[in-house]
Amino acid sequence: MPQFIPLFSEQEIKNQIKTIGQQISFDYKTKDLVLVGVLKGSVIFLADLTRQISIDHEIDLVGASSYEGTSSTGQIVFTKQPDLALEGRDILLVEDIVDTGNTLFKIIEFMKLLDPRSIKICSLIDKHERREVKIDVEYSCFSLEKGFIVGYGLDYNEKYRNLPAIYDLKL
Numbered sequence: 551m552p553q554f555i556p557l558f559s560e561q562e563i564k565n566q567i568k569t570i571g572q573q574i575s576f577d578y579k580t581k582d583l584v585l586v587g588v589l590k591g592s593v594i595f596l597a598d599l600t601r602q603i604s605i606d607h608e609i610d611l612v613g614a615s616s617y618e619g620t621s622s623t624g625q626i627v628f629t630k631q632p633d634l635a636l637e638g639r640d641i642l643l644v645e646d647i648v649d650t651g652n653t654l655f656k657i658i659e660f661m662k663l664l665d666p667r668s669i670k671i672c673s674l675i676d677k678h679e680r681r682e683v684k685i686d687v688e689y690s691c692f693s694l695e696k697g698f699i700v701g702y703g704l705d706y707n708e709k710y711r712n713l714p715a716i717y718d719l720k721l
């Protein structure tokens with residue numbers, strides 16, 4: 551039976567999102583903010599984050615899946631491209647977790663082709679254990695050295711995204 555060890559509670563998540571929401575609202579006051587969530591893991595985080603940002607902004611979604619089991623620098627396929635015109639705008643990519651950084655690196659390369667004014671990253675979790683490419687995560691709620699976590703959008707084989715808190719999964 552898998553074990554779920556509590557890591558970050560609902561209240562801790564809520565508090566952290568409130569704090570970064572205020573920070574983003576301050577930093578982007580004079581900018582043209584578009585939050586671009588990375589499907590599917592970020593949707594729950596995105597839904598809570600957008601409501602903690604007090605300045606006008608828009609939201610969009612991008613979908614990318616990587617071929618797992620192949621080399622870590624392998625290809626990604628875009629399953630959903632942004633709907634909004636992003637040229638000249640300030641994109642904040644919203645992710646559930648940055649692990650090796652390879653997925654986000656590829657997404658950033660693609661987003662740059664859309665000619666935005668800026669691209670920054672906001673990730674619920676910044677995990678350092680397996681980082682392979684240099685990625686600057688400007689905003690994150692939690693930093694994690696290692697482990698495999700689920701809940702609050704994060705899945706294991708598509709399950710457990712619905713858990714309201716974040717757990718360390720022991721299989």
Ligand code: IMP
Nearest residue numbers: 647648649650651652653698699704705
């Ligand atoms: P990477 O940064 O390219 O290695 O990939 C990050 C993606 O891997 C995330 O968006 C998640 O979908 C998934 N992932 C990495 N670590 C975890 C974890 O601890 N729990 C659940 N999903 C994870």
Ligand code: MG
Nearest residue numbers: 589590591646
């Ligand atoms: Mg993901």
